[in-house]
Each structure stands twice: as structure tokens, then as C-alpha cells.
Amino acid sequence: MTIASIPADPHDVLIRPVVSEKSFALAETKVYSFIVRPTANKIEVRLAVEKIFGVKVARVNIINRVGKRKRSRNGIGKRPDTKRALVSLTDESKPIDIFTTANA
Secondary structure, eight states: OOGGGSOSOGGGTEEEEOOSHHHHHHHTTTEEEEEEOTTOOHHHHHHHHHHHHOOOEEEEEEEEEOOOEEEETTEEEEOOOEEEEEEEEOTTSOOOOOSOOOOO
């Protein structure tokens, strides 16, 4: 496993965190979910999370979600396909603080 497999910027791998009730409940057990680049693999996601947040990753699970077909008055459309990563941290690593907002 080499650092050359990750793109120059790890922010290109992680698009955004998934903010939902389920992901908020999983965060208490040090499992975090992110929407990732469609071509990203587990190694790239692991290296990106470790580099951005400064934590140690125990396990990465990848989920490919197919977008739903939606009908409207103008015809049939489709929501975009997404790729999600569930990242589990080790017990000794600190939790990631992604659900708090800065008061500006």
C-alpha cells in the first residue's frame, strides 16, 4: 500500500459527510458515513480519512446506491447514483467532530 495510490488532494476522494439520524446514531460508536467519489476504492477512502482528520481507521465498507426513478409532469427522471463509505475508527483514535457547526 503506497501513498501514490491516493490522489494529490484527499478532499477529492471524500465529497461530503452523510448527515442523517442514522449516521448521527452511528457516530456514537465511531462509525462515520461519507459520500465518496464514484471511482474511489477502500484504500483511497482509508488514506483520505486518516490524512484529513488525523485518526486511525479500523475498517471501511463501501455501498453503491442506485438512484431512484422519479416521475413528474414533464416525464421520467432519475436521481443520481451515489457511492457511500462507512468508516469505522479504532478504539484508541479520537472521534471526528463533523456534526457541529461553527457559529459565525
